[in-house]
Amino acid sequence: MGKSAAPAADAPPLWQFRIELAARDMAAIEALEQALEPQAVALLRFERAKGKRWRIEALFLGKPERRRLLSLLRSLGLETRAWQLERLPDRDWVAESQAKLPSLKVGRFFIHGSHHKGAVPRGKLALEIDAGIAFGTGRHQTTRGCLELIESLAATPPGRPLDLGCGTGILALAMARLWGVRVLAADNDPDAVKVTKENAARNGLKPLVRVLRSEGYEAALLKRAAPFDLIVANILARPLIEMAPDLARHLAPGGRAILSGLLIEQEGEVLAAHRALGLRCEARRHHGDWSALLLRKPKARRGVRKRRA
Ligand SMILES: C[S@@+](CC[C@H](N)C(=O)[O-])C[C@H]1O[C@@H](n2cnc3c(N)ncnc32)[C@H](O)[C@@H]1O
Numbered sequence: 001m002g003k004s005a006a007p008a009a010d011a012p013p014l015w016q017f018r019i020e021l022a023a024r025d026m027a028a029i030e031a032l033e034q035a036l037e038p039q040a041v042a043l044l045r046f047e048r049a050k051g052k053r054w055r056i057e058a059l060f061l062g063k064p065e066r067r068r069l070l071s072l073l074r075s076l077g078l079e080t081r082a083w084q085l086e087r088l089p090d091r092d093w094v095a096e097s098q099a100k101l102p103s104l105k106v107g108r109f110f111i112h113g114s115h116h117k118g119a120v121p122r123g124k125l126a127l128e129i130d131a132g133i134a135f136g137t138g139r140h141q142t143t144r145g146c147l148e149l150i151e152s153l154a155a156t157p158p159g160r161p162l163d164l165g166c167g168t169g170i171l172a173l174a175m176a177r178l179w180g181v182r183v184l185a186a187d188n189d190p191d192a193v194k195v196t197k198e199n200a201a202r203n204g205l206k207p208l209v210r211v212l213r214s215e216g217y218e219a220a221l222l223k224r225a226a227p228f229d230l231i232v233a234n235i236l237a238r239p240l241i242e243m244a245p246d247l248a249r250h251l252a253p254g255g256r257a258i259l260s261g262l263l264i265e266q267e268g269e270v271l272a273a274h275r276a277l278g279l280r281c282e283a284r285r286h287h288g289d290w291s292a293l294l295l296r297k298p299k300a301r302r303g304v305r306k307r308r309a
Pocket residue numbers: 001134135136137138140142143146164165166167168169170171186187188189192214215216217234235239261
């Protein structure tokens with residue numbers, strides 16, 4: 001999970017910083033990413049050793065100071081032995097990676113980059129998404145699981161769906177394309193908000209997809225739009241658990257939620273947090289180590305009428 005941006009053709013050389021860290025240091029890993037993010041043109045995190053370790057890669061335009069990187073790692077109490085800093089050969093990495101990204105079929109969805117010049121396969125719903133500064137090209141197993149669960153609801157179009165943590169907007173676009181309904185897309189990262197707006201326009205879905213910046217469910221506009229009858233949130237397990245009460249509050253009775261960003265081994269705790277609020281699990285999809293869950297909030301119970309004496 002991460003972000004990447006395209007440097008200009010005449011930009012200074014690219015330098016790559018990389019390090020592998022133990023998953024138990026997650027708070028420090030996130031702090032490291034936050035500290036690297038302002039200077040980095042790309043930040044990527046890859047899972048290793050079945051989630052026991054994470055590899056962090058940051059790309060810089062020009063050479064970052066070795067001394068500052070080292071003191072940053074020390075200040076966060078992270079391992080300082082196994083990290084590397086190297087100059088990458090002069091190539092347009094982003095253009096190359098985009099060119100290499102083949103189009104992708106997930107159920108009825110056909111996801112392709114702007115370099116795809118071929119036809120859309122018959123019966124498929126096309127989504128044009130380029131690799132860029134926001135997360136969500138459809139290649140990650142969590143996004144795949146969410147797309148499959150969205151499609152599983154094809155016959156029951158929601159009136160009011162929300163995509164929380166929209167990244168590139170891929171899931172919001174998929175819902176707008178599948179059902180032709182208005183979708184609210186929100187993210188706490190301004191880059192993701194910008195990219196989702198661009199992707200909505202490029203896919204001809206601007207009239208259907210409204211995009212806003214929101215930390216969780218905090219944005220006033222999001223609150224006004226609630227309750228939603230479908231909330232899709234592909235974030236990480238911890239924030240999903242913390243946001244469970246907000247999700248339950250913003251979901252209409254009988255509404256559904258699709259949650260991902262959690263490892264299979266984290267299903268138990270994510271489900272427990274939501275079951276405690278009355279939601280029940282209707283389906284799940286597993287890809288690699290990742291899980292996507294379909295939950296449902298019970299319909300409001302009719303009040304029991306008291307008989308008049
Ligand atoms: C894993 S990406 C998912 C992107 C896309 N929805 C997908 O499925 O491919 C998670 C996104 O959630 C956003 N995010 C993380 N925590 C959030 C929060 N508390 N409120 C809103 N957005 C959040 C991140 O900025 C990121 O864009």
